[in-house]
Amino acid sequence: MNASQRSITVVGAGAIGGLIAARLDRFARSAASDTQVNVLARGAQLEAIRRDGLTVIESDDERYTARVHATNDAATLGPQDIVFVCLKGQALAQSAASLAPLVGPHTHIVSAMNGVPWWFLNDFGHAHANGRLESVDPGGVVSSALPSAQASGCVVHLSSSIAAPGVIRKGRGNLLILGASSPRMAARAEEARALLAEAGFDVQAPESIQHEIWAKLWGNMTMNPISALTRSTADVILDDPLTAQLVAAIMAEARTIGEALGIGLAMTIEERNAITRKLGAFKTSMLQDVEAGRTLEVEALLGAPYELAQRAGVAAPSLGMLYGLARQLDANLEAARHKHASMPENPS
Numbered sequence: 001m002n003a004s005q006r007s008i009t010v011v012g013a014g015a016i017g018g019l020i021a022a023r024l025d026r027f028a029r030s031a032a033s034d035t036q037v038n039v040l041a042r043g044a045q046l047e048a049i050r051r052d053g054l055t056v057i058e059s060d061d062e063r064y065t066a067r068v069h070a071t072n073d074a075a076t077l078g079p080q081d082i083v084f085v086c087l088k089g090q091a092l093a094q095s096a097a098s099l100a101p102l103v104g105p106h107t108h109i110v111s112a113m114n115g116v117p118w119w120f121l122n123d124f125g126h127a128h129a130n131g132r133l134e135s136v137d138p139g140g141v142v143s144s145a146l147p148s149a150q151a152s153g154c155v156v157h158l159s160s161s162i163a164a165p166g167v168i169r170k171g172r173g174n175l176l177i178l179g180a181s182s183p184r185m186a187a188r189a190e191e192a193r194a195l196l197a198e199a200g201f202d203v204q205a206p207e208s209i210q211h212e213i214w215a216k217l218w219g220n221m222t223m224n225p226i227s228a229l230t231r232s233t234a235d236v237i238l239d240d241p242l243t244a245q246l247v248a249a250i251m252a253e254a255r256t257i258g259e260a261l262g263i264g265l266a267m268t269i270e271e272r273n274a275i276t277r278k279l280g281a282f283k284t285s286m287l288q289d290v291e292a293g294r295t296l297e298v299e300a301l302l303g304a305p306y307e308l309a310q311r312a313g314v315a316a317p318s319l320g321m322l323y324g325l326a327r328q329l330d331a332n333l334e335a336a337r338h339k340h341a342s343m344p345e346n347p348s
Contacts (some may be wrong), residue, residue, distance in 0.1 A: 006035040006195075009077055009102055010084045013041035013049060013070065015160040016112055017086030018168040022056045022066035023199040031198075038069045038077055040099075046070055048166025057169045079104030082192060084154075085111045085146065089136050089300030092118070100145040108188040109146050110178065112154040114285070115217055115300025116308075119148035123182035124210050125261045128311050135303035152189045153209040154178045155216050174202045179209030214263045218254055219272055221301045221319075222247040224286035225326040228296060233281040238273055247273065249318040257305060260312035293337060296330040298323070 006028075010021040021039045028035035041049060049070040057063045071077065080102050085092065092113070103109065111117045118137040121129055137143050155178075159171030176196055180189035190205070197203045206212045223234050226243060230236075237243045251269045258265060289296055302323040309316040 006033070006081045007038070007077075007079075008035065008082045008084070009038040009040060009074075009080045010068075010086060011040045011074075011099060011102075012086035012091070013039040013045055013054065013068075014086060015162050015168060016156055016158075017084065018045075018054055018162070019056060019160045019170060020084055020086065020112065020196075020199075021068050022054045022064070022168065023201070024195070025054075025066035025068045026064060027195075027199040036069065037066070038071065038080075040072065040074060041070055042072050044165040045162070046072055048164075052166050055167045057163060057167065059170070074099050075101040077102060080107055082108045082110060082195075083146075085109060085113065087113065088295075088297050089113060089115060089117075090295050090297060092142060093136070093138055093299075096142040096145045098145075103146060103150070107150060108185070108192060109151045110154050110192055111151060112156055112176075113300065114220060114297055116213065116304035117151070117153060117300070118142040118146070119151040119153070119181050120210060120213065120304070122148040122151065123184075124208075125308075128261065128308070131311070133304050133307055135299045135307045148181060150185065151181045152178060152185055152192060153181060153213055155206075155209070155212045157216075174200075175204065176201045177204045177206050177209070177212050179206040179212065181209065208263075210261075211263050214254075214258050214261075215265060215267075217301065217305065218251060218258075218265060219276055220284075221254060221305060222250050222322075223276060224284045224297070224301055225322055227284040227287040228290045229325055229329055231287065231290070233283055233287075234276055234279065235281045238277060244273075246318060246322070250316075250322060253309065253314070253316040253319050254305060257309045257312060257314050257316065260314055261308065290329075290333065293333070295334065296326065298326045298330050302326055 008024060010017045013021060021037055025037040053065040053067045055065045083102050116136060121131045123129060132140055154176050157175040158173035161169050163169040178189055178193050180186045193203045193205060226237050248269050255265055286296055306316060306319050306323045
């Protein structure tokens with residue numbers, strides 16, 4: 001691929017995807033390269049980007065607007081050099097088939113998502129390598145459109161939010177850890193790291209991207225669903241001895257699941273939770289989703305680890321109980337949304 005003639009599409013122009021797209025576009029224009037940056041978006045976000053561009057507030061003193069090409073139809077774009085997938089797992093499963101036009105034989109797919117991605121077992125996992133995870137790739141719908149053999153993963157260690165439609169507010173942190181799902185994609189992963197570094201991110205290359213995904217998941221798989229179920233902030237969860245005990249039990253099970261796949265975690269449970277405590281009384285992303293009436297990332301954070309436990313023959317009763325509770329919460333929230341949407345408006 002000619003570095004000056006790239007076609008890049010970011011799928012999902014939300015808080016993270018929007019930031020990636022805007023920075024890539026800003027760099028491409030400053031370098032006068034022949035790079036086309038596209039975003040796949042929908043609703044108010046799509047309308048705002050089309051009308052006003054994609055604005056990023058980096059700080060009180062810095063903001064800029066990227067004029068990315070925005071569409072809701074992947075078929076109008078054709079095969080891309082790089083596709084950044086920045087959707088939540090449940091949204092990807094629903095929309096994966098529509099993304100197939102973006103992928104050709106030389107397309108590099110980079111997932112920047114929470115939890116376990118659909119390609120996680122590609123060339124990885126000892127006896128479980130190259131298996132398909134039904135929880136995040138139901139019926140193979142995701143891997144059919146986005147081949148696992150062409151994927152890399154990006155673990156995001158920064159905060160970002162949507163301040164208004166078409167406006168992204170950058171928060172703390174600036175680190176992206178990007179690695180190939182298998183050695184066959186190592187050169188493409190290095191190329192993507194260089195591109196993101198030029199765009200203004202701090203970028204690291206991991207020894208194993210699956211290890212980095214599991215290490216981040218180790219904290220998210222407890223704090224997120226427990227906060228969604230209790231409506232408590234993370235500090236309250238860790239201060240209560242009973243919920244703290246549940247957190248520790250699930251993390252111990254997750255450590256054993258990881259070891260069965262060849263993942264060793266250097267930290268102790270106490271050390272990992274100490275990092276969470278430093279963040280203070282924060283609302284997890286899943287709690288924010290509950291409050292906003294959005295669907296929840298249950299399968300990527302809990303379903304896939306539980307599926308891996310079953311495959312590896314690892315007992316995970318605490319993880320299973322939390323998975324069941326979170327799954328019911330998501331289903332009930334979905335039912336409430338449908339009921340509300342179908343209710344007639346009260347006459348004035």
